[in-house]
Amino acid sequence: MEVVPQALGQLIEDLSRLPGIGKKTATRLALYILRRPESEAQSLAGDLFELHGAIKLCSNCFAFSENDPCVICSDQRRDHQLICVVEEPGDLMAIEKTGAFKGVYHILHGVLSPMDGIGPKEIKVDDLLARVQKEAIKEVLIGTSSTVPGEVTASYLIERLQGIVPVTRLACGIPMGMDIKYADQHTLARSIEARNRAGLNSTRKENC
Amino acid sequence: MSLRNSSGIVLKVVDFGESDKIITFYCAKEGKFSCIAKGAKRSTKRFVNKLELFTLLDFQYNARYSLPTLDQADLQNSFTELRNNYPLYAIAGLICELMLQWTHENDGDPHIFSALAHTLSQLNNQKTSKKNLLLFLVFFYSRLGYQPDFSHCTKCGKLDGGLGNFYFMPEQSAICCRKCGAQTSRSTALSLATVKLLGQAQKMPFLKSARLQFSPHSIQQSLLLYRRYGNFLLDREISSWAFIDLTRHYLY
Numbered sequence: 001m002e003v004v005p006q007a008l009g010q011l012i013e014d015l016s017r018l019p020g021i022g023k024k025t026a027t028r029l030a031l032y033i034l035r036r037p038e039s040e041a042q043s044l045a046g047d048l049f050e051l052h053g054a055i056k057l058c059s060n061c062f063a064f065s066e067n068d069p070c071v072i073c074s075d076q077r078r079d080h081q082l083i084c085v086v087e088e089p090g091d092l093m094a095i096e097k098t099g100a101f102k103g104v105y106h107i108l109h110g111v112l113s114p115m116d117g118i119g120p121k122e123i124k125v126d127d128l129l130a131r132v133q134k135e136a137i138k139e140v141l142i143g144t145s146s147t148v149p150g151e152v153t154a155s156y157l158i159e160r161l162q163g164i165v166p167v168t169r170l171a172c173g174i175p176m177g178m179d180i181k182y183a184d185q186h187t188l189a190r191s192i193e194a195r196n197r198a199g200l201n202s203t204r205k206e207n208c
Numbered sequence: 209m210s211l212r213n214s215s216g217i218v219l220k221v222v223d224f225g226e227s228d229k230i231i232t233f234y235c236a237k238e239g240k241f242s243c244i245a246k247g248a249k250r251s252t253k254r255f256v257n258k259l260e261l262f263t264l265l266d267f268q269y270n271a272r273y274s275l276p277t278l279d280q281a282d283l284q285n286s287f288t289e290l291r292n293n294y295p296l297y298a299i300a301g302l303i304c305e306l307m308l309q310w311t312h313e314n315d316g317d318p319h320i321f322s323a324l325a326h327t328l329s330q331l332n333n334q335k336t337s338k339k340n341l342l343l344f345l346v347f348f349y350s351r352l353g354y355q356p357d358f359s360h361c362t363k364c365g366k367l368d369g370g371l372g373n374f375y376f377m378p379e380q381s382a383i384c385c386r387k388c389g390a391q392t393s394r395s396t397a398l399s400l401a402t403v404k405l406l407g408q409a410q411k412m413p414f415l416k417s418a419r420l421q422f423s424p425h426s427i428q429q430s431l432l433l434y435r436r437y438g439n440f441l442l443d444r445e446i447s448s449w450a451f452i453d454l455t456r457h458y459l460y
Contacts, residue, residue: 020225112294114301114451115220115308148261151291159294175252182253184283 008034060131062107062124064089072096072104079103081138085128085157087111087145095143103141106131111149112156120156128157132165142169210271211279214238217324218263219304223249231259231278232308233267236321240311243269243276255281262287262300262328285325287332296331299341302448303327306345309442310352323347323414330418338427341452343417345434346409354441356381356433358407363388367403374398376433378440394440396433402426406433 004012008030015026033041057063058070065071072078082103086092092105110123120126132140142157144150154169161167173191174183183191216233219240224230229248233241248255258265258281267281290300307324311317327344331337349355360367361374362382374383375395383403384395391397398406405426409417422430435449 020223112297114298114448115305117447117450119451146257148291148297152294152297155292156294175256178252184257184286186283186286186288187257 061105062109062127063092063105077102081136082141083128083131083137083139084141084143086143087150087153091143091145101141103139108144108153111144111147111153113149123153125157125160129160129164132161137165140165140167142167144170146170146172211268212271213266213268214241215264215266215284216241217321217328218259218261218265219308221259221261229255229259230275233265234307234311234321234324235316236318237316238314239316240308240313241276242313243278245278245281248278257286258283260286261304262290264325264328285329285332287328289332289334290328293334296334296337298448298451299337300328300331302446302452303341303344305446305448306348306438309446310348317351319414320348320351323351326415338431338452339418339422342422342427342430342434343409343414343420345431345438346406346417347414349434349437350410354381354437355410356383356406356437358383358403358410361385361388368400374400374403376437378437381437394436396429396436398429398433399426402429406430 011030011033012023012026015021015029016023018026021029033044054066055064056066056068058065058068058073060069060073063070063072067074079102083106084095084101084103085106085108086095087108087110089107092107095101095105106124106128108123108125108128110118112118112120112123128140131137140157140161142154144154144157158167158169171194173187173194174180180188214233214235214237216235216238218231219234220232222230222232224244227247227249229245231243231245231248233243235241245251245255245259248259255278259278263283264285264287265281266284268279270277270279287300290296303324307320311320323344327340330340356376361384362377362380363384364387366385373386374397375386375389375391376383376398377389377392377395379394383398389395401423402425405420405422409420412420431452435446439445
């Protein structure tokens with residue numbers, strides 16, 4: 001006897017394919033959708049249906065956008081000679097939230113990971129090189145994570161961009177609010193290497 | 209609480225849910241070992257910079273659940289140079305991928321663990337990377353019980369064939385001289401010098417095998433042999449091999 005109706009079972013199956021969602025959570029979500037008014041379910045289905053049609057990749061920076069070029073690339077108030085390279089669209093959102101960066105972005109859509117079959121050809125490295133050579137770029141800021149794949153990707157990009165454009169890297173060291181007693185030796189060593197000159201009049205970040 | 213201590217090298221890190229990570233280690237005692245690190249993605253003290261690929265950790269875990277929970281980790285070596293060098297990273301990635309494919313849970317081998325730690329350390333010191341990879345492969349396949357026979361031609365029983373060239377045949381884990389057989393799509397051509405060096409490498413203790421002098425040509429032949437042999441045994445392609453090809457320019 002079939003306990004779960006076929007349509008509900010199919011929805012549970014579909015939801016459980018989403019990252020971080022198992023069978024139990026998928027069942028809970030499916031039952032919640034079922035209990036809500038039909039209009040809400042239709043609205044959700046409509047939004048999902050529209051997603052791929054409405055959103056595309058910006059041909060310049062490869063961010064998800066409704067327009068091409070995206071809002072950031074078409075904003076003339078931003079510094080188009082400064083490119084921040086990030087791994088994923090989520091990283092762009094995190095940097096935008098800070099309000100501290102006024103340049104434009106380039107999204108790699110991944111990091112180098114040979115074990116997963118991801119090499120330089122699988123991410124947007126060649127597009128970055130073409131962009132740097134085509135446009136008058138003054139600086140490339142590499143904003144990949146400080147995980148092993150993120151660091152390797154940064155090293156690879158630095159090697160490829162050397163001699164073409166000045167390259168900078170996001171600072172790496174002690175996070176704000178952390179007691180240095182709890183920092184591991186490598187993080188502490190990196191923060192000592194990347195120390196900045198401190199002083200009342202020193203607004204520029206100069207290496208000592 | 210059944211807390212246990214161990215040491216291991218991180219082979220794989222997978223994000224799980226909002227803030228957890230599943231870590232796969234290779235340990236001397238436990239063999240391949242997976243556990244969940246709760247809250248690791250948001251950790252700013254306990255796990256920060258520790259649960260990264262290739263790091264050597266002393267750790268404590270709770271074995272009460274079917275998927276053990278990582279309680280704390282102490283960083284022993286993070287082999288940081290592997291992060292700054294793509295060719296070295298690709299080689300270390302290949303070694304980890306092979307470890308993941310070939311090793312099993314509750315089947316630890318202290319010799320394989322030591323060889324893995326030593327090879328990562330040598331790579332980290334940027335020493336002759338492809339030779340280190342080759343020596344690891346020679347040792348690893350021998351420990352797994354898949355040691356190829358380089359002592360003589362499997363058909364005529366001689367090693368000093370007049371033509372001096374051999375083919376390695378993965379189906380038989382053995383070599384065959386050119387007089388006795390022809391090359392097939394699976395076999396790998398080897399020079400007499402390469403065959404002799406590989407034979408010597410098998411007989412020597414792992415740490416001493418670094419004394420052997422391989423030419424770049426011998427390393428190239430031997431790596432191709434082990435790539436094809438591994439693919440034959442596993443019946444699948446190890447994806448990291450494709451990236452080793454892209455690092456050809458790198459030091460032998």
